[in-house]
Amino acid sequence: MAGRAMAGLASWWLIVGVSGSIGCRPANGGSAERGDIAISHAAVSVSPAGAPAPAFLRMTNSGSAADTLVHVESPDADSVMLHAMVAGRMQPLPSLAVPAGAQIRLRPGSYHLMMEGVHRTLAVGDTVTLVFRFAAAGAVAVRTPVLRYSEAVDE
Numbered sequence: 001m002a003g004r005a006m007a008g009l010a011s012w013w014l015i016v017g018v019s020g021s022i023g024c025r026p027a028n029g030g031s032a033e034r035g036d037i038a039i040s041h042a043a044v045s046v047s048p049a050g051a052p053a054p055a056f057l058r059m060t061n062s063g064s065a066a067d068t069l070v071h072v073e074s075p076d077a078d079s080v081m082l083h084a085m086v087a088g089r090m091q092p093l094p095s096l097a098v099p100a101g102a103q104i105r106l107r108p109g110s111y112h113l114m115m116e117g118v119h120r121t122l123a124v125g126d127t128v129t130l131v132f133r134f135a136a137a138g139a140v141a142v143r144t145p146v147l148r149y150s151e152a153v154d155e
């Protein structure tokens with residue numbers, strides 16, 4: 001069942017990605033920082049209520065020690081999954097290390113977030129809250145704009 005659900009998500013995402021039109025440059029994505037960790041360029045794709053909504057962003061560790069993203073949640077969705085792409089398929093990931101001095105980009109074809117079961121239809125102009133918990137830095141809440149998929153990807 002889990003495998004079929006994941007495959008379904010992958011097809012849905014592909015359709016949205018291909019049909020998304022190229023728009024003008026969006027405003028800057030959401031950002032916030034705590035300790036040595038900064039989240040930036042955060043954006044969520046438009047999505048119908050109850051559907052999965054992919055989110056993209058960058059995580060930067062300006063410190064001298066590695067940190068690890070251990071959990072993501074949102075008051076606007078049932079859950080938020082961290083996904084990796086392995087051999088073209090989305091795989092859930094329990095955590096993601098951010099090495100000292102490194103920036104990790106969450107983007108299509110690579111690591112990304114998937115908001116599962118969004119509580120309302122997410123339309124352009126809406127904002128959702130993503131709360132990241134890092135092992136060392138603690139919790140970082142990011143007000144994240146909803147953009148068309150093609151613009152969320154670019155943000």
Ligand SMILES: [Cu+2]
Nearest residue numbers: 083090113114
């Ligand atoms: Cu995914």
